[in-house]
Amino acid sequence: MKFLDTWTRATVASTRDLTPTIRLFELQPAGRLPEWTPGAHVRVRVTIDGRPAVRCYSLIDDGSGDARLRIAVKLSENGLGGSRAMWALQSGESIEISEPDNHFELGLAAPSYTLVAGGVGITPLVSMARFLVRSGRPLRFHYSVRSREEAAFAELLRAWLGEAFHLCVENESGRLDFARIVEPIPAEGELYFCGPIGMLEAARKAWEAGGRPASLLRYESFASSGHYANQAFTAVLPRFGRELRVPAHQTLLSALEEAGIEVLADCRRGECGLCAIDILACDAPVDHRDVFLSEEQKAANRKLCACVSRPAGGRIEIDTAYRGPVTA
Ligand code: FES
Known part of the structure; x- marks a missing residue:
């Protein structure tokens, strides 16, 4: 749906x-x-x-x-x-x-802003940086790329931000140190992150370890950035007596829709949680790629967001019918 x-x-x-x-x-x-x-x-x-x-x-x-x-x-x-x-x-x-829509709004009341991008996660943060620079708000920008040739927009950001822009090239100097990024941020300062799920987890851990309120860390992640490579798997739906082979290049949500099995969905980016369906059994690790379920809910493996998450191969038994609250 x-x-x-x-x-x-x-x-x-x-x-x-x-x-x-x-x-x-x-x-x-x-x-x-x-x-x-x-x-x-x-x-x-x-x-x-x-x-x-x-x-x-x-x-x-x-x-x-x-x-x-x-x-x-x-x-x-x-x-x-x-x-x-x-x-x-x-x-x-x-x-x-x-038409343009926004699920990653920039707050306008923070005393300072820290933007952190990983790879192509740079894209929404360029627009934020442009706005913050134009409106004269305090800003620091950290941009992490695997290699220097991947650093799209780096020259533009350096021109706007000067010393406030930090490019981290992983194959030269290693990964971003989120603890060091979080430490100087003032108490009410906000951090905006966009990048792969592994970097997001590191950012969240550092934010929590710094005793920062969760509401001041705002983020978006890539639906495609899982912990495992995309693999084909079999989805079993006992309620419908159906078995679907989901190829590596298709999402579970799209396979269900193609099979005529209706699932609520909106963002299709692992953010809104509308497509969360029940896992009844799974014989492979579940690659949770959403930013909607909590770490506890992901560890419990009772739900997955079908628009982005998938098992790393094998068979997963699911039920799309129950639409109750998501609990760990
Ligand atoms: S449709 Fe929003 S999380 Fe899947």
Whole structure:
């Protein structure tokens, strides 16, 4: 079951490779779009192996510029296929996009802001940095990449932020030290994070260890960044007497929808929890990739968010029918 989006056509006005694996797309919508705020995203309709799918991309701009939308897409050869479909688009092609929406809002009352990006998690934070710099708010920015050539937008951010911008290149100096990032943040300061799930877990641990209120850590993560590589698995649904083979490049949610099994879903990014379904049994580790369930709930393995999470192979027995509260 899908929640309503308002869709519009847009033309791919131009594309430009920012790094060997990150491509910038400039989209010209057919009509005027509602205004958006830093951290906003659009959904894009793509076709993957002949099947319709929707992908979500953060807007690079803070909504104060021209009417064009800019998104950046990292090519993932082993992903679910969305980035390959995006990279196949040529300038002049027409696509369908949703109106901008924002689940990663920037608060405006903090005494200071710390932004931390991992890899292509840079995209929503560029718009936030632009807004914060323009409005003269105190800001520090930490950007972690595996290698220097992957550092899209680094020069732009350095030009805006000077000494307040810190680039961490993992294959030169190791990983970000979140304890050191959190320690100087003033008591009411806010930290905004976007990056892979492993980095998010490190950020949350450091934040908690620093005695910081959970409400001041705001984050978004990638649906594709699990602890295991995508593998095919079998989903067994005793309630329907069905067995589905879910290939490595398909999500459990999309396999269920394709089989005509209705599941509530909205964000499709592991954030809202609407698609959380019951696990009855599983003979492989469950790769929880959402940011909705707590660590305890993930450890209990009684629910999984079907839009992003999946077992690492094997068989999983599930029940999509019970819609009660999620408890550990
Ligand atoms: S649809 Fe929002 S968590 Fe899956």
